[in-house]
Amino acid sequence: MSLLDDGAVAAELAAAPGWERDGDAIVRTVELADFRAAMDFVNRVAGLAEAADHHPDITIRWNKVTLTLSTHSAGGLTRKDFDLARSIDAR
Numbered sequence: 001m002s003l004l005d006d007g008a009v010a011a012e013l014a015a016a017p018g019w020e021r022d023g024d025a026i027v028r029t030v031e032l033a034d035f036r037a038a039m040d041f042v043n044r045v046a047g048l049a050e051a052a053d054h055h056p057d058i059t060i061r062w063n064k065v066t067l068t069l070s071t072h073s074a075g076g077l078t079r080k081d082f083d084l085a086r087s088i089d090a091r
């Protein structure tokens with residue numbers, strides 16, 4: 001999986017509202033109704049991550065879930081990150 005250059009990252013981000021670049025990663029925080037809803041969301045993300053064999057870093061703070069995506073094997077952002085971001089956003 002090849003790294004996206006800055007222009008390609010900017011174009012992908014423009015089509016992925018809610019996601020922001022943070023260095024070699026993209027980050028999104030989703031706010032749910034409460035902790036249980038946050039856990040349900042995380043479990044849906046887990047299913048998508050396993051299906052894609054691509055796994056976000058996940059931080060849970062009561063009703064807020066922060067997802068951080070980067071392709072560790074490539075050392076930065078690839079299509080895999082944006083493909084997973086889109087599939088998460090479709091839920």
Ligand SMILES: C[C@H](O)[C@H](O)[C@H]1CNC2=NC(N)=NC(=O)C2=N1
Nearest residue numbers: 053054055056070071072073074
């Ligand atoms: C063997 C397996 O395909 C790799 O370890 C996968 C698993 N999940 C992964 N997730 C992420 N975010 N980056 C990776 O490079 C990665 N590699």
